Amino acid sequence: MFQVIREKAELVHLNFFLKSIRDFIEKAGASEEKIFDVILTAEEILVNIMSYAYPENQKGEIEIHCQILEADGEKKLKCVFIDEGKFFDILQKESPDLSAPIETRSVGGLGIHLVKTLMDEVSYMRQVDKNILSVVKTI
Amino acid sequence: MSVECTRHHNGKVVCKFLGRIDTTKCIDAEKVVMESIEGAEVIVFDLDGVEYVASSFLRLCGKASHKVDTNNFSIVNVVPSVKKVFKVSGLSEKLNVQ
Numbered sequence: 001m002f003q004v005i006r007e008k009a010e011l012v013h014l015n016f017f018l019k020s021i022r023d024f025i026e027k028a029g030a031s032e033e034k035i036f037d038v039i040l041t042a043e044e045i046l047v048n049i050m051s052y053a054y055p056e057n058q059k060g061e062i063e064i065h066c067q068i069l070e071a072d073g074e075k076k077l078k079c080v081f082i083d084e085g086k087f088f089d090i091l092q093k094e095s096p097d098l099s100a101p102i103e104t105r106s107v108g109g110l111g112i113h114l115v116k117t118l119m120d121e122v123s124y125m126r127q128v129d130k131n132i133l134s135v136v137k138t139i
Numbered sequence: 140m141s142v143e144c145t146r147h148h149n150g151k152v153v154c155k156f157l158g159r160i161d162t163t164k165c166i167d168a169e170k171v172v173m174e175s176i177e178g179a180e181v182i183v184f185d186l187d188g189v190e191y192v193a194s195s196f197l198r199l200c201g202k203a204s205h206k207v208d209t210n211n212f213s214i215v216n217v218v219p220s221v222k223k224v225f226k227v228s229g230l231s232e233k234l235n236v237q
Contacts, residue, residue: 036191039191044194
């Protein structure tokens with residue numbers, strides 16, 4: 001199973017992206033609990049890209065490649081988020097200090113922490129002018 | 140998603156949320172919630188009927204909790220999937236999630 005989802009990096013398209021991903025993993029037979037984790041992860045990644053990757057009046061696109069990998073009786077979902085915005089490696093971003101007051105934490109910090117916690121694997125690659133973020137989760 | 144905040148005579152404000160609280164819905168709800176809790180002594184967020192929250196809602200909870208004394212803010216009727224989001228964010232105790 002493989003699917004490409006592409007749309008402008010604008011908040012008005014958030015639900016389109018999330019519904020497309022949900023339809024894809026539902027077809028793959030993921031449980032509601034796994035779907036929850038994947039949708040929350042996707043939302044946090046997408047909102048980050050939509051908020052910070054592109055200048056306000058020059059929003060580019062986000063492309064997501066989702067596929068189901070099957071090996072040794074395990075089913076894994078892999079989704080790759082690609083944008084052509086400014087360099088941003090979420091793995092270099094330190095996890096927030098969970099004991100610090102919430103209002104002093106940076107916006108996005110909590111979301112990135114959730115992504116790293118809920119997914120089995122997270123990897124980042126900068127390729128020419130593209131941010132390529134991959135997440136993998138056993139479903 | 141909808142939110143309805145009720146102010147009680149003893150300075151307690153209860154905000155009842157319903158539905159999925161994603162980033163866009165949270166942006167819409169924030170103004171209503173912050174206005175409704177102004178001057179409250181006790182704030183309760185009732186999440187009965189909320190099956191999903193994004194990190195933007197966690198930040199809204201944090202912001203709201205600072206309007207009252209510690210222990211006077213609580214989040215009640217939280218389903219397990221949403222409870223997990225508060226837990227992995229390290230906010231369950233701080234926000235008195237029940």
